[in-house]
Amino acid sequence: MDHEATIAQTILFVQDTLKNAEGGHNWWHIHRVWTNAKLIAKTEKADLLIIELAALLHDIADSKFHNGDEEVGPATAGKYLHCIGIDEVTIQHVQNIIRYMSFKSGFDKPAFHSIELAIVQDADRLDAIGAIGIARAFSYGGFKGRELYNPEIKPDLNMNKEAYKNSTAPTINHFYEKLLLLKDKMNTQTGKQLAQQRHNFMEDYLRQFYIECN
Numbered sequence: 001m002d003h004e005a006t007i008a009q010t011i012l013f014v015q016d017t018l019k020n021a022e023g024g025h026n027w028w029h030i031h032r033v034w035t036n037a038k039l040i041a042k043t044e045k046a047d048l049l050i051i052e053l054a055a056l057l058h059d060i061a062d063s064k065f066h067n068g069d070e071e072v073g074p075a076t077a078g079k080y081l082h083c084i085g086i087d088e089v090t091i092q093h094v095q096n097i098i099r100y101m102s103f104k105s106g107f108d109k110p111a112f113h114s115i116e117l118a119i120v121q122d123a124d125r126l127d128a129i130g131a132i133g134i135a136r137a138f139s140y141g142g143f144k145g146r147e148l149y150n151p152e153i154k155p156d157l158n159m160n161k162e163a164y165k166n167s168t169a170p171t172i173n174h175f176y177e178k179l180l181l182l183k184d185k186m187n188t189q190t191g192k193q194l195a196q197q198r199h200n201f202m203e204d205y206l207r208q209f210y211i212e213c214n
Helices: 003-017 027-041 048-057 072-083 088-100 103-107 115-126 130-143 161-166 171-177 179-185 189-213
Strands: none
Touching (some): 027 048, 027 115, 027 189, 048 088, 072 088, 088 115, 115 189, 171 179, 171 189
């Protein structure tokens, strides 16, 4: 199967698998990450098939929706890729990107790195900030039944991985615990440039939010 046919088939698989997904982690999130990844890849020397497959499959079984199981995503992606005849080296690379690209993986000592991981990670982080990132944060907060804002509950800037995974804090706290930190964690020059604009928008949004709250 050639590159284009592989991507087309993978898109259909992802659309079907995520047809009932939470709004911030559905096909349109995947589509934006895939688009961002291809844009960033234009300025980097990297394997485009690995980038596209990892971007398309990165949330095929997000641990947040599978009792915190961080291996269900790589396993689901691997099973699919085996079924369509992808070679083992590519499968393992895609699985490692899915396994190590998330924000919470940053709490651990890095166990894997590649330029393809850096690109897909940047693409995913771009979708977590800016106007889209704000919408996704409140969508997920609503899905989990969290408060929008509670001035009595302060952001925790010293969380470990388990505390981060188990947090039930108001959505506004998530800006300080993750979203506003992403700009300085971007890997590629293109990612950094795109992140700055989105970061500025979030800061403007928070200023307006507090004006209206007070």
